[in-house]
Amino acid sequence: MKFPLKKQILIAAFAMLSSATLASEYRSELLALTEQFESSDPEVQYTARRGLEVLVAKATAPGVDRGISKINGDLLYCLRRNDVSREAKKYLLRQLALAGTSKVVSQLSRMMFGDDPLLAENARKALESIEGSRASAALRRAFARSDTAARKDLIRSLGKRSDAASIALLGKNLKNADTGIAVAAAHALGRIGGNRAQALLSAQYGNSRDAAVTQAIERTLLASGLGDSSALMELYENGSDVAVRRAALSRLLAQGGAGVLEALRSGLADADSAMRTIAIRAALSSSDAAFRDLVVERSTEMKNADLAVALSALQSIEQARAERMAIRAFDRGDETLMGLALDALANCGSSLSVDLLVSAYGKEHKVLRIKAASAIGRLKSSKMDERLTAMLRSDSNDEVITALELLAHRNIPHAKSMLLGLVAGEDEELVKAALKTLPAIASEADLDRLLEIAKDKQGEPRRWIVAILKKLAPLLGSETLQSQVEQL
Amino acid sequence: MNKLTRRSAIKMSLKAAAAISAPLFLPSSVLGLRGRVGPNSRITIGLIGHGKIMKGHRSYHLGRDTVEVVALCDVDRRKLDMALTEVKDMTGKTCPTYEYYEELCARSDIDAVVVGTPDHWHAQIAIEAMKNGKDVYVEKPMTLTIEEGKVMRETLHRYGNVLQVGSQQRSNRSFRKAAELVLNGYIGKVRTVSARLGEFPAPTQYPEEPIPAGFNYDRWLGPAPWEPYNLERVKGDYGGGWRSFWDYGSRKNGDWGAHHYDIIQWALGRDESGPVEFVPKGYEDTENQYFVYDDGVKVIRGYGREGAMIHFVGDEGEVMVSRGDQFETKSPSLKNVVLKSSDVRLYESSDHRADWLNAIRTRKQPICNVNIGHRSATICQLSGISERLGRPIRWDPVSEQIVGDSNAAKWMSRPRRAPYGLLG
Numbered sequence: 054m055k056f057p058l059k060k061q062i063l064i065a066a067f068a069m070l071s072s073a074t075l076a077s078e079y080r081s082e083l084l085a086l087t088e089q090f091e092s093s094d095p096e097v098q099y100t101a102r103r104g105l106e107v108l109v110a111k112a113t114a115p116g117v118d119r120g121i122s123k124i125n126g127d128l129l130y131c132l133r134r135n136d137v138s139r140e141a142k143k144y145l146l147r148q149l150a151l152a153g154t155s156k157v158v159s160q161l162s163r164m165m166f167g168d169d170p171l172l173a174e175n176a177r178k179a180l181e182s183i184e185g186s187r188a189s190a191a192l193r194r195a196f197a198r199s200d201t202a203a204r205k206d207l208i209r210s211l212g213k214r215s216d217a218a219s220i221a222l223l224g225k226n227l228k229n230a231d232t233g234i235a236v237a238a239a240h241a242l243g244r245i246g247g248n249r250a251q252a253l254l255s256a257q258y259g260n261s262r263d264a265a266v267t268q269a270i271e272r273t274l275l276a277s278g279l280g281d282s283s284a285l286m287e288l289y290e291n292g293s294d295v296a297v298r299r300a301a302l303s304r305l306l307a308q309g310g311a312g313v314l315e316a317l318r319s320g321l322a323d324a325d326s327a328m329r330t331i332a333i334r335a336a337l338s339s340s341d342a343a344f345r346d347l348v349v350e351r352s353t354e355m356k357n358a359d360l361a362v363a364l365s366a367l368q369s370i371e372q373a374r375a376e377r378m379a380i381r382a383f384d385r386g387d388e389t390l391m392g393l394a395l396d397a398l399a400n401c402g403s404s405l406s407v408d409l410l411v412s413a414y415g416k417e418h419k420v421l422r423i424k425a426a427s428a429i430g431r432l433k434s435s436k437m438d439e440r441l442t443a444m445l446r447s448d449s450n451d452e453v454i455t456a457l458e459l460l461a462h463r464n465i466p467h468a469k470s471m472l473l474g475l476v477a478g479e480d481e482e483l484v485k486a487a488l489k490t491l492p493a494i495a496s497e498a499d500l501d502r503l504l505e506i507a508k509d510k511q512g513e514p515r516r517w518i519v520a521i522l523k524k525l526a527p528l529l530g531s532e533t534l535q536s537q538v539e540q541l
Numbered sequence: 542m543n544k545l546t547r548r549s550a551i552k553m554s555l556k557a558a559a560a561i562s563a564p565l566f567l568p569s570s571v572l573g574l575r576g577r578v579g580p581n582s583r584i585t586i587g588l589i590g591h592g593k594i595m596k597g598h599r600s601y602h603l604g605r606d607t608v609e610v611v612a613l614c615d616v617d618r619r620k621l622d623m624a625l626t627e628v629k630d631m632t633g634k635t636c637p638t639y640e641y642y643e644e645l646c647a648r649s650d651i652d653a654v655v656v657g658t659p660d661h662w663h664a665q666i667a668i669e670a671m672k673n674g675k676d677v678y679v680e681k682p683m684t685l686t687i688e689e690g691k692v693m694r695e696t697l698h699r700y701g702n703v704l705q706v707g708s709q710q711r712s713n714r715s716f717r718k719a720a721e722l723v724l725n726g727y728i729g730k731v732r733t734v735s736a737r738l739g740e741f742p743a744p745t746q747y748p749e750e751p752i753p754a755g756f757n758y759d760r761w762l763g764p765a766p767w768e769p770y771n772l773e774r775v776k777g778d779y780g781g782g783w784r785s786f787w788d789y790g791s792r793k794n795g796d797w798g799a800h801h802y803d804i805i806q807w808a809l810g811r812d813e814s815g816p817v818e819f820v821p822k823g824y825e826d827t828e829n830q831y832f833v834y835d836d837g838v839k840v841i842r843g844y845g846r847e848g849a850m851i852h853f854v855g856d857e858g859e860v861m862v863s864r865g866d867q868f869e870t871k872s873p874s875l876k877n878v879v880l881k882s883s884d885v886r887l888y889e890s891s892d893h894r895a896d897w898l899n900a901i902r903t904r905k906q907p908i909c910n911v912n913i914g915h916r917s918a919t920i921c922q923l924s925g926i927s928e929r930l931g932r933p934i935r936w937d938p939v940s941e942q943i944v945g946d947s948n949a950a951k952w953m954s955r956p957r958r959a960p961y962g963l964l965g
Contacts (some may be wrong), residue, residue: 095745095746095747095748096745096746098746099744099745099746102746106929107931110929110931110932110948111931113947113948114932114946114948115929121948147766147956150951150956151948152949153953154950171767174958174959177959178956178957178958179956180958182951182956202960205959205960206959206960209959209960209962212962213962213963240962272672273549275699276699277694294673295649295672296647296671296672296674296676298675299674299700299701300699300700300701301699303699303700304699327674330701330826330904331701334904345618348769358902361902361903362903362904362905364903365903365904365905366704366904366905386822393903399886423891427889430879430880430882430886431882431886432882433882433883434882437882461856461878461879462879463879463882464879464880464881466881492877493877493879494879495874495877496874496877497872497874528873528876529873529874529877
C-alpha cells in the first residue's frame, strides 16, 4: 500500500526523531567522559576509562530496553565529532569491540582507512568482534585496498571470526608470494575448519615449496580436525617436524579405523622415542583389547624409557595384568622404574604386592620409602591390614616398629588399640616407637587412654608419655583432660 | 622429488631459517632420544621471562644434575644479562639468550620451556612451545582469557605435550590433606568456603616516561592494548605493578585466586567442572565477591589479613589451611584422620617442579595439567568479568559458555593488538 507523499515525509521524520531520541540516552554522559580524556591528570583519565566501561556495561546488561542499540548510536555520535580527542576515540572504539552491532559497521569501515593508524587498527579490532555478516563483508572488502601488513591483520581477523565466506579469499592467499600472508591464510583456514578449508589446505600442501607455509599448513590441517586416515598417515610419515608427526600419529590412533594397527606397530617400533610414547599410551588407553595386548606383550622387552611410559598409563588395562607389569618393572632394579612401579601398584596392586611393598618400605632409598608408604596406605587389599597387624604382634621389634610407622599411612582396624597396648607394655623401645607414631593419628579418646596408662607408669616411659600428653592435650583434648594433664 | 627427499629438504630449510645458536651441552638427541627424554637423561630447558617468579625456577633448575638450562629469553636486556650471570655463576657455562621466544622455541635441541612472563603472554608462548614439540611449565594463572584456555587445551591434546601450571599449592602436603578431608566427606556437606586473596591498589593511568634502553616495550605489551610506558605499569611487584592492571592479569582474582580457587576446585572434586554463578562485590549490597556451585556451595572472597588462606565450613566440621603448613581443623581430631583405603586419594606430589620433570620422562600428565589449569583460570577470569561489568554472571561449566548475557560473553576473549594474534 503506498502512502501519500506528505504521510511518507511525516513517517520519515518520526523515524529520525525516534532514532535520535533512542540514541541520545547516554550521549551527554559519554561526552562528559570524553572530555576527561583531555585532562593532564592521569588519574582523571583512568577514571574516565573506567566510567566509559561501566556505562557501556550498564547499557548492555540483560533486560535493559534497547540499551545495546542506544549505546551504539551514542558511541557513533561521539566518534563522528571533531571535538572528541583521539585518545577518547581510541577507548570508544575499544568499547565498540565489546558492544558494537552492525549499525556501526559502515563508520568503522571508513575509519579503517582513515589517516590515523591507531584508530584504524582499533576500528579493525572492533569489526573483528562484531557479530554478523556485514562486519565480515567489510573486512573482506578492505582486503583489496590494503597493504601487505594490513592484509595479514585482516586475514587474522577473518580467521578469528571463523568467517566461512572468506574461505575462497583465504584459499587464494595460501599461494601468496608473501610468506607472512600465506602463513596467516593457512592459520585462518585452520580456525575456520570444515571440509572446504581442509580441501584447500590439503591441495596446497602438496604444492607449496615454502617451508614455513608447508609447516603452517601441516599444523592447521591438524588444527582444523583433519580426520582422513590417509592424509594423517602422510603427515605422520612425512611431516616437516617431529611435533607434526607426533600429532598426526596421536590423531590417527585416537580415531581408529583403517590403517590404525599398522600405524600402531610402526609407532611402537619407531626410532623416535616420542612416537613410541604416543603409540604406547594410545594403545593402553584404547578400547580395542588387541592394542592393549600388543603393548603388554612387548613390555617384557621394552627399554626402560618406554616401560616408564607404560607404567604411567596402566589405568585402562585389566588390574591383574597391570599389577604383573608393575612387579616385573620393579624387579628390573632401575630406581626410576621402581618408583613408577610403586605408584602403579598403589592403584592396581592386590594381595600379590603386599610383600613387595613392605620390602620396598624397608629400603634405604628415601623416595622409594615414601612411595612405598603411600602405596601401602592406598592398597585396596585387606591382606595388607592382616600383614601389618601380624607385624604389630611380631616378636621382632624391627617388624613392630615398621608397622607402627606405617600406621600413619594406613588406617587399620583396631590398630590404635594395639598401639596403645604397646605403650602400656614393658618394652621401652616399643613404647618409644609407639609414642613417636601417636601424635600423627591421635584422637581425643586416645589421649584419655594414654592418661590412664601414664598413671601406671614409672621412670623414663612415664616421662615420655607425659611429654606427649602435654603436647597433644591443648590441641586435641577436652578442658577436663587438659587440666588433668597439667597436674601430672 | 620423492617424499623422502622433500621431507629432508623442508627440514633443512626450516633449520636454516631458525636462529639456532650452537649449544654447549649434550642434547637428548645425541643420547639417542631424539625428541624425547629417557628416564635417566638430562632434560634441556629454556627459561622465558625473567621477572621475580623466574628467580626461583632458575635456582631450582640450575641446581639439578638432571636438567640443563640451555637458553634464556626476555624482552629486557638488563634482566637477561642478570639471568645469564646467574647461569654462569652457578654452572660455569654460558648459554644463548633471546629477545624473541619464537627463536628459542624453534630450537630442536630444547626439550621444555618454563614461562614466567606476565599473564597476558602465558598462552601465546605456551602454544608456540607446544606446537614446536616442547613440554611446558607455565606460571599461574594459566591464561588471561577463557578463549586462550580453550586454545591451549586443544593445542596440547593435538601435540601430546606435557604441561604443568605453576599452582604449586597442589604439591603441598597440608593443602592436599585439607582437600582429601573435604573431598571424602570428613566435614560433612560443605556449605561455604572462604578464600583470602588480599587486595591490590586500584589501577590507574600513569604519565608517560622514556622507555629504558634495551627494553622492548612494544614486545612486552604484546597483545595487550598500547599504553604509554611507565615503570609502575611494567614492574614486577607482588603488591602491585603489572599485576594491578586488567590488561595484563586478573588482579587478585588471578594472582592469588589462581592458587586458592584451584585448591577449592580440587577439594570439591570439580576439576572437570566449575561454578555456575559469579557475583561481584557491591552488587545489590553484596559485601564480598562470591561464586556458587550448582550444589549451593558458596565460595566467598575475603579481604582481610586475618584467618586462614582457605577455610572450608561443613555441617560436621571445618578445615583451615594456609601456606607454611598451617593446617587446623574443627574438631581438632580431624587433623589426625588417617584415610581409609576406600577413601579417594588425591594425586601426591611433594615437589611441583620435580613432578613436572617426572611427567616429561613418563609422559603422564602432571598434577596441575592443562585441563585443571584452564578450569581454575576460568574462575579467575569470570570473577574478574563480573567485577568489571558490575553484575552477576551465570556460567555453564559443561558447555563453557556465559549464559543469558551476550555482551558479557564477549569478554571470554579480548581483541589482540596486531601482530600478536592468538594462533592455535
